[in-house]
Amino acid sequence: MLEDAFLDQARSNRALGSPFTARVLTLTAARLAPGNPVVDRMRGWQGDIGNRGASLPLRFLGGLHALVLTGDCPELAACYPPNPRPDDATLAAAIETAMARHPETLMRWLDLPPQTNEVRRAAVMIAAAHWLASRFGLSRFVASELGASAGLNLMWDRFRLDLACGIFGPRTSGVRLDPEWRGPCLSEAEIEVIDRRGVDIAPLDPHDPGDALRLTSYLWPDQPWRIERTRAAIEIAEAPVDRSDAGSWLTRRLATAQPGAIHLVSHTVAWQYFSDDTCNTCLDAFEEAGRRATRDAPLARLSMEGDARKGEGAPIELTVWPGGRTHKLGRVDFHGRWVDWKPPADPHRNTLHKPMATRTTT
Template identity: 50%
Template sequence: MSLYVTLMRQAQSCAALGSPFMAQMLPILARVWPVGSALDRAVAGFEGDIGPNGHSLPLRLASGLHALVLTGQDAGLAAVYPPNAASDDRLAAALTGALERHAAFLLDWITSAPQTNEVRRSAVLIAGTHALVHRTGVAQVHLSELGASGGLNLMFDRFALMAGDTRLGPEDAALTLMPDWTGPAPVAAPFVVTDRRGVDLNPLDPHKPDEALRLRAYLWADQAHRVALTDAAIKASCAIVDRGDAVNWLERRLADAPKARIHLIFHTVAWQYFPSDRQARGTALIEAAGARATPDTPVAWLRMEADGAARGASVTARLWPGNIHITLGRADFHGRWVDWSGDPD
């Protein structure tokens, strides 16, 4: 698929996810793209899918341009970025200039894959964990996140969730999530996180300015509320994210099984990027750990992942002992809405 087509399709996705600016900017970027340039040759060098299920090149490019604005490197581009409004012609001129002036910066920037750390996905982690704790009666939680990026969602127990009239979370929450909630209210089952750790091929440290810049730049410039939530989560973050292959890491993590704890393994819109052989190996490892689980040391696998449906991601869990399959609901990929099924006992 060509970069032009991929940019146009990404624009449609961004419009559906509530970003009019991205819906305007990406088609213009496709129109002014510097064909034959070093940047064009670098993009052409990516093999395989360059869209959202592969290299996500439109989002790599968009985040690089946003980084130029956030760091004050391109005043002309900043003048046409939110909160400012600009005509297509002004935006085209600014993008053309930025692509010429900052080609070296963008060449370096696009070597790293997008890592949004969408904090609003924690809404289903909060509700799902309460449901699993309610079911098991084990309130001490040992967290393991696969594809954790900067680890912001590993802090979900420090966040509050407003689900209709129901509030879950600590009184002194670092931030409050308020998705458009449909379905039953989530069950309340207080829990304590005793250990939290994640893994990522390229973890970002949110307390390092250059890496925090990446977390912010991957957000869309006209969605200031996402930036505010991310900043609040960064301030509260103390999670450790290890660098490495998620499945190899998980094998070591499962070998050190916690005592009198529920081991909660989770991921949000990450599993789809694992090669099929790693998915198979990871599933086998979790199932083997589940076979060893006891009522005092249950194992839970909580997932928010694309499943091919037209609307949002599925939210499901598996729980051992018993290998219980639980359908919890669906959620918007950016956490704007949650359609909750609950946890029928």
């Protein structure tokens, strides 16, 4: 039910520290009567419309924010941060105005899934890279990302990770990550990314004004630091992102190893959106490339995907070849606000033998 999807997303947003967007979603849930073209389209949507499927509430929320960022709906902009908090009646009226006067914009935002490129997730990529560098004694990396959107997080080696125990990455970086860090500090390592590339079914160009608007529109207006951090990441973005199915792309990407370099393939809150065929093709590509991996040219798959433990962030899992064993490295907040880092005490000792993901069948 559409109303239930909006209310469920409101609960998630509130838990993720965005009370304003939770209010917007809750007020919208009570105003989804048929008759408006935007509402009618959402009501006629086929398949899962919640946050494990099409994420219609987040698409709609992004469309509203786009109207604010462009100034196209001044009534709505007046209700959004940093303006004073409006009462529910005023905010609800502004939402109704946006739906009545700007259905074309909202429909365009319904066309594509949210692509936030949440930059703070890169803290996990940095941590995994340091763990791998320590394990293999290698400093050079090939970086790949599945579901890379605009490729901002492929620049992880150029971000500054500030922890109480030390600073990792370039101190002069304009992109500063400062998650609440729980657990041991990272191993010191020199990191050099010699090749970076991503794939997305609908990639965004961070230097295109329209695509940059789409990226920032999915960030929540009562969390301006996320918008500032994303804009800083856009300034240094230069990783190419190919428009392709992730499965076929990964097969090609892993076909050639780079001796003396670790190939780190990441996916963060992306796997759930892949088709069964795509997931299985990716698994085949990992297995085939894993058989060819050596200690001089290792392969690693970093996963940050949701599981059954709702409200507790996502597990951090790293499968390493040669060997193909999966290490549980802790958990992370979906927006990277905190990292509960729990790597194996001895990086040369593999303690987990189950595969990270199983095959799916239709």
